[in-house]
Amino acid sequence: MIVKDLKLRNFRNYETAEVQFSPGLNVITGLNAQGKTNLLESLVYLSLTRSFRITEDSALIRSGCDFASLACTVQDKDRTIQLGSVIYSGGKTLSVNRVPVKRTSEFVGKLNTVLFSPDDLGIFLDAPRERRRLLDQEITKVSSGYLFALQNYRNLLKDRNALLKQNVRDDSYMEILEERMIREEETVILGRRAFIQAINENLPEYYRRLSGEDAEVRIAYQSCIPLDSEIKSSLKKMYDLSREKDLLFHSTGSGIHREDIAFTMNGTNVISCASQGQKRMILLSFKLAILNYIEAASSTKAVLLLDDVLSELDRNRQKTLMALISNSVQCIITGTEIPEFISRKQLKEFRVDQGKLIQGGSA
Numbered sequence: 001m002i003v004k005d006l007k008l009r010n011f012r013n014y015e016t017a018e019v020q021f022s023p024g025l026n027v028i029t030g031l032n033a034q035g036k037t038n039l040l041e042s043l044v045y046l047s048l049t050r051s052f053r054i055t056e057d058s059a060l061i062r063s064g065c066d067f068a069s070l071a072c073t074v075q076d077k078d079r080t081i082q083l084g085s086v087i088y089s090g091g092k093t094l095s096v097n098r099v100p101v102k103r104t105s106e107f108v109g110k111l112n113t114v115l116f117s118p119d120d121l122g123i124f125l126d127a128p129r130e131r132r133r134l135l136d137q138e139i140t141k142v143s144s145g146y147l148f149a150l151q152n153y154r155n156l157l158k159d160r161n162a163l164l165k166q167n168v169r170d171d172s173y174m175e176i177l178e179e180r181m182i183r184e185e186e187t188v189i190l191g192r193r194a195f196i197q198a199i200n201e202n203l204p205e206y207y208r209r210l211s212g213e214d215a216e217v218r219i220a221y222q223s224c225i226p227l228d229s230e231i232k233s234s235l236k237k238m239y240d241l242s243r244e245k246d247l248l249f250h251s252t253g254s255g256i257h258r259e260d261i262a263f264t265m266n267g268t269n270v271i272s273c274a275s276q277g278q279k280r281m282i283l284l285s286f287k288l289a290i291l292n293y294i295e296a297a298s299s300t301k302a303v304l305l306l307d308d309v310l311s312e313l314d315r316n317r318q319k320t321l322m323a324l325i326s327n328s329v330q331c332i333i334t335g336t337e338i339p340e341f342i343s344r345k346q347l348k349e350f351r352v353d354q355g356k357l358i359q360g361g362s363a
């Protein structure tokens with residue numbers, strides 16, 4: 001899929017912006033703090049209905065304004081989809097083809113983006129919750145059933161925890177809850193297993209090519225059940241083993257809400273062995289592998305958003321990266337300048353200056 005155009009009003013430091021993207025490579029240049037990341041953020045918002053930088057939507061509204069509005073046109077094979085959102089202090093509205101939608105799941109997945117941002121480098125050291133969020137976010141892009149199961153599981157988990165806090169035991173209600181949880185957890189674990197397997201098909205090769213190193217980079221699934229085990233019976237066993245302890249601690253200690261992934265290099269967690277530069281390339285390789293995953297699972301390509309990535313790479317790696325993505329995918333990339341090895345003919349260039357975006361090289 002490609003995003004054909006984007007219209008913003010009162011979003012971050014943009015009063016208004018209208019962009020027509022090229023289906024290939026788009027480069028947004030500008031000095032620091034002019035609005036480059038803001039523009040990518042608006043596309044991520046239209047993709048996921050939330051920002052990757054903040055949790056409070058109100059910060060997205062231009063200072064002094066009452067609302068922000070975002071709209072884009074997505075072309076997915078022969079389908080054209082219009083997505084819109086209005087953010088105001090009390091909440092947000094979402095629309096698909098100008099028809100308001102209530103559920104996030106009706107909106108998410110219409111525009112799929114994969115973002116690389118230097119801020120993502122925290123992911124290696126973050127709490128497991130952040131890595132799960134990343135995992136869930138990517139799988140949700142290709143499976144609304146996954147999102148549905150996850151939401152159902154969260155509600156059931158709340159019910160089970162409430163039950164664990166009661167003074168009286170209710171074993172039959174506990175059994176019903178666990179049975180339902182197992183059903184939802186099976187969907188989630190299947191989704192996570194498929195994601196991890198798909199990523200590992202491409203991640204090691206991307207890393208080798210980008211880094212030029214002969215190292216094996218993979219992700220490992222730290223699951224609540226043994227890795228290749230039959231899911232339902234393993235989950236049943238898990239609950240049977242943990243129930244008494246859960247009653248004692250009044251909370252559910254095991255399950256998909258405690259799972260994690262680890263990035264490994266030659267079998268060792270990268271936290272303890274990779275340099276900052278290597279972590280950057282691991283993350284970049286991971287994002288490229290996610291593009292393959294989305295394409296394989298949904299038979300459409302996601303839009304690649306690369307925030308400030310080139311300035312951190314040396315010339316050879318810049319070239320390798322551009323060769324890896326060239327032509328195969330729509331890419332929107334930000335930076336202070338365009339490296340001279342990229343021909344101007346191959347790209348559409350925009351420049352942003354204090355929230356004003358214009359096409360072409362000079363503001």
Ligand SMILES: Nc1ncnc2c1ncn2[C@@H]1O[C@H](COP(=O)(O)OP(=O)(O)O)[C@@H](O)[C@H]1O
Pocket residue numbers: 011012013014030031032033034035036037038039059060061062063
């Ligand atoms: N809600 C807002 N209203 C007005 N300006 C904002 C808002 N949020 C962020 N900004 C401004 O946006 C700029 C940062 O934009 P950003 O896209 O992060 O810059 P960069 O071009 O370096 O990526 C800053 O000048 C900041 O003050």
Ligand SMILES: [Mg+2]
Pocket residue numbers: 033036037038307308
């Ligand atoms: Mg930025």
